[in-house]
Amino acid sequence: MKYRVISRVIIAFSLILSVWSIITFFSYKRANLYPAIPEEILTVLKENSNTEVVVYNQLLDKFILKYPSLDLTAYNEKFRQTNKLDMHSFLFLTVSGLPDKVKELTENRYKMEKLKSVKGFELYGFQDNYPFDEFLISSSIAKLTVFMFSNNVKKQASFFMQIFNTGPKEWHHIYVSKGSFDNGNMEMINAHPIGGSGSYLEIIVPAQNMKYDKIYFRHAIAISGKCPLCPPVVTEIEQEDKKLTIKTVAYHTEDYELEGFDSDKPLKLKISTENDGKRHFFFDIVYRKEKQ
Amino acid sequence: MKKKFNLIIIPILFLYAFMLFYKAETVSITDDARYYMEAAKNYSSYFTEGYKGFRYFDKNFIDRYWMFNNEHPSFAKLLMAGGYLFFHKLLGVNPEFVTFRYGISIMALILLLFIFDFTRRVFSLKAAVFASLFFIFLPRTFFHARVATLDFTVGAASFIFVYSYYRAFTSKFWTVMTGITFGLALATKLNAPFMVVPVVIHYLIIKREDIFKKRSIKALFPRQFISMLIISMPLFFMIWPWMWHDTVNRMSNYISFHTKHYGILMYYLGEIYREPRPPFTAPLVMTLMTVPVMVLFFSAVLPFIYRKKDSSENSPLMLVTLAALFSVFPVIISPVFYSGVKLFQPLFPFLAIMAGLGLALTLEKAEIKKREIKYGFAVLIFIPQIIGFISVSPNHLSYYNEISGGTKGALIHGMERHYYDLFYNDISTYFNEKCSKQRCDVCVMPNGGEYIYPASILKKGKELTNNFRYISNCETADYLILTHEYRWESYPHLLKQLKNEKAVYTKKEEEVPLFTIFKLK
Numbered sequence: 028m029k030y031r032v033i034s035r036v037i038i039a040f041s042l043i044l045s046v047w048s049i050i051t052f053f054s055y056k057r058a059n060l061y062p063a064i065p066e067e068i069l070t071v072l073k074e075n076s077n078t079e080v081v082v083y084n085q086l087l088d089k090f091i092l093k094y095p096s097l098d099l100t101a102y103n104e105k106f107r108q109t110n111k112l113d114m115h116s117f118l119f120l121t122v123s124g125l126p127d128k129v130k131e132l133t134e135n136r137y138k139m140e141k142l143k144s145v146k147g148f149e150l151y152g153f154q155d156n157y158p159f160d161e162f163l164i165s166s167s168i169a170k171l172t173v174f175m176f177s178n179n180v181k182k183q184a185s186f187f188m189q190i191f192n193t194g195p196k197e198w199h200h201i202y203v204s205k206g207s208f209d210n211g212n213m214e215m216i217n218a219h220p221i222g223g224s225g226s227y228l229e230i231i232v233p234a235q236n237m238k239y240d241k242i243y244f245r246h247a248i249a250i251s252g253k254c255p256l257c258p259p260v261v262t263e264i265e266q267e268d269k270k271l272t273i274k275t276v277a278y279h280t281e282d283y284e285l286e287g288f289d290s291d292k293p294l295k296l297k298i299s300t301e302n303d304g305k306r307h308f309f310f311d312i313v314y315r316k317e318k319q
Numbered sequence: 320m321k322k323k324f325n326l327i328i329i330p331i332l333f334l335y336a337f338m339l340f341y342k343a344e345t346v347s348i349t350d351d352a353r354y355y356m357e358a359a360k361n362y363s364s365y366f367t368e369g370y371k372g373f374r375y376f377d378k379n380f381i382d383r384y385w386m387f388n389n390e391h392p393s394f395a396k397l398l399m400a401g402g403y404l405f406f407h408k409l410l411g412v413n414p415e416f417v418t419f420r421y422g423i424s425i426m427a428l429i430l431l432l433f434i435f436d437f438t439r440r441v442f443s444l445k446a447a448v449f450a451s452l453f454f455i456f457l458p459r460t461f462f463h464a465r466v467a468t469l470d471f472t473v474g475a476a477s478f479i480f481v482y483s484y485y486r487a488f489t490s491k492f493w494t495v496m497t498g499i500t501f502g503l504a505l506a507t508k509l510n511a512p513f514m515v516v517p518v519v520i521h522y523l524i525i526k527r528e529d530i531f532k533k534r535s536i537k538a539l540f541p542r543q544f545i546s547m548l549i550i551s552m553p554l555f556f557m558i559w560p561w562m563w564h565d566t567v568n569r570m571s572n573y574i575s576f577h578t579k580h581y582g583i584l585m586y587y588l589g590e591i592y593r594e595p596r597p598p599f600t601a602p603l604v605m606t607l608m609t610v611p612v613m614v615l616f617f618s619a620v621l622p623f624i625y626r627k628k629d630s631s632e633n634s635p636l637m638l639v640t641l642a643a644l645f646s647v648f649p650v651i652i653s654p655v656f657y658s659g660v661k662l663f664q665p666l667f668p669f670l671a672i673m674a675g676l677g678l679a680l681t682l683e684k685a686e687i688k689k690r691e692i693k694y695g696f697a698v699l700i701f702i703p704q705i706i707g708f709i710s711v712s713p714n715h716l717s718y719y720n721e722i723s724g725g726t727k728g729a730l731i732h733g734m735e736r737h738y739y740d741l742f743y744n745d746i747s748t749y750f751n752e753k754c755s756k757q758r759c760d761v762c763v764m765p766n767g768g769e770y771i772y773p774a775s776i777l778k779k780g781k782e783l784t785n786n787f788r789y790i791s792n793c794e795t796a797d798y799l800i801l802t803h804e805y806r807w808e809s810y811p812h813l814l815k816q817l818k819n820e821k822a823v824y825t826k827k828e829e830e831v832p833l834f835t836i837f838k839l840k
Contacts, residue, residue, distance in 0.1 A: 034685035037620050048612050048703035051721040087811055088803055088832050095818045101811030187794045188816045204808050
């Protein structure tokens with residue numbers, strides 16, 4: 028008797044579940060999720076055409092090809108870690124509220140305002156209150172010039188789709204990516220691998236069109252490249268007659284201040300890993316000045 | 320135990336065989352299949368060449384054919400080699416690469432027989448039919464049964480081992496088979512032997528009185544475990560000639576390869592994971608999202624309607640439940656990457672049995688008198704699973720259930736829309752048409768390197784035009800294929816870079832793009 032009642036309840040519930048499954052199946056097949064950005068929001072985006080628009084990841088494939096004129100960036104790309112939040116202001120377009128990570132990473136640094144909410148879309152505006160104006164060279168890697176030296180033969184690395192190809196193999200690259208370090212994950216310029224006997228890289232960082240107070244060389248070897256007995260990665264930094272050598276051995280990121288170097292003059296970096304291409308070397312150049 | 324074989328499995332078996340073999344060449348090539356296919360081909364050469372001078376035991380001869388892909392044992396690859404020798408070499412079936420898959424698909428048919436037989440013997444015929452049907456329509460498992468990889472065989476070997484163990488309580492033949500099947504599980508992949516844990520726990524529970532109170536010697540040394548001890552390891556070495564020489568060193572390399580396995584990226588709930596690994600709940604969440612709703616539901620109702628028949632019963636449901644739990648357990652303690660379910664294939668035969676039993680018991684205990692209503696209900700239960708299964712065919716690794724909202728919903732939840740680095744048949748179809756007369760240089764982003772070998776396998780099988788030329792330098796390419804995969808950090812960036820290029824073809828599943836071909840020149 029007891030089992031009969033339970034079984035009949037299960038049957039009733041499973042019938043409902045089955046019908047729900049079929050209806051759900053056809054409804055999500057037919058549903059055209061977020062086919063277009065609502066006109067009201069599009070207007071705001073166009074009014075702020077110089078401001079970067081961060082979109083919730085899952086909207087990216089849908090809209091990036093549909094609205095080529097908008098400067099859309101994926102949330103996943105932008106909010107991996109705080110160090111890349113070098114934007115003074117940005118817009119955030121979402122369909123499912125603000126992700127916790129965005130709230131967490133912007134809490135102390137940005138003033139946030141909900142600008143529009145239309146047909147499930149929400150548009151937020153962010154304005155920073157960071158005491159510095161900061162620029163990271165990793166955010167405009169295209170401006171670098173990269174040369175490879177092998178047995179004293181100099182060759183310029185080709186640049187395509189944000190990647191410098193520095194060798195014959197697909198992983199001979201210089202590009203921006205996230206590294207895992209002892210002090211957390213951080214997005215920097217990944218120069219792995221650059222090994223090979225007598226090989227090194229020369230990177231020209233162009234002069235900045237703004238005067239910054241301080242310049243830092245941020246560097247580390249990722250945990251994935253741990254190799255206790257391997258030689259350090261050696262970076263020589265030159266600017267006119269000024270020259271200094273930095274050896275990277277740590278698995279946590281360090282900011283080394285380039286005292287006496289000017290932001291309005293180009294920097295020349297010479298990076299060498301001797302005969303070891305396995306070091307997962309990451310670096311960045313950070314330009315900083317106090318906000319006016 | 321009922322012993323009579325029931326012929327009702329025959330039509331189900333034919334249906335499954337048809338599903339597995341029909342258009343098997345259109346199933347995408349996975350990035351790892353190339354290693355196993357090449358290894359399997361080498362193994363077949365070992366057997367066909369070795370008789371000249373009987374060199375089967377010669378170290379150099381063994382090394383020549385067994386060196387490649389020695390990080391994995393041989394059993395699954397021997398199945399592939401069997402498929403290749405029989406279907407391709409003997410019967411002349413083409414394309415060649417499909418015949419490797421046939422070896423795995425035949426194992427899938429054998430597994431179905433075991434699932435059916437186990438369920439029928441220990442539960443009921445109805446439960447066996449339902450379990451079989453639930454099993455063959457599991458989309459992701461079905462995909463793994465059609466590709467030349469190790470994962471399906473791990474599931475099959477694990478299940479057949481558990482089956483043998485259970486039957487060994489009443490049969491000497493299956494006592495021997497327990498040792499053999501455990502040896503085959505050991506010889507499949509390093510995660511298969513974990514199935515010994517639920518078996519031992521089950522044994523300790525059902526024999527606890529004999530062991531702990533009566534201190535019976537016979538119970539302390541069960542014949543199944545003795546068989547496993549005596550037979551499994553010799554069998555493991557016997558069918559893996561690579562281990563015949565330099566054994567200690569090679570065994571140590573085999574174990575250390577897996578203990579120090581490199582990290583694989585996984586995109587899960589909007590985040591990319593390598594190290595740290597995904598949360599321990601990831602395998603459970605993946606199961607909830609990728610197993611058809613009805614299978615989950617009828618597995619979950621079992622505790623409410625199952626009643627043990629009598630005290631003499633060896634608790635088959637407890638065994639099935641333990642096996643299901645422990646097939647996920649290894650990946651919970653060290654959460655999986657990949658498509659999320661690839662590495663816990665042993666779960667699915669047990670889950671199907673639980674669901675089949677749940678449905679059969681529900682029908683039985685509801686005491687519905689009219690047969691039409693009873694079976695009409697049963698049919699209705701399978702409809703959502705079957706339509707979901709058909710709708711993603713042949714891209715079953717893009718399947719997400721109704722709770723997830725399908726592939727589209729899963730994407731919104733931040734899940735990867737497909738198993739990565741798949742060389743889709745649609746890529747071949749597109750380039751066979753577009754490049755029939757001139758050479759096309761094609762690069763693939765973000766992870767192009769994995770597409771070189773599948774392309775050459777397809778060319779060899781005449782499934783892809785020889786005018787298709789993979790190049791790594793996208794600057795000089797005529798076409799660029801972008802695979803939409805969030806696990807690659809560079810993906811959003813690449814998409815942005817390509818927004819002004821001409822997209823000429825997009826493969827979609829439920830409107831979700833899987834890959835896009837851009838014409839660059």
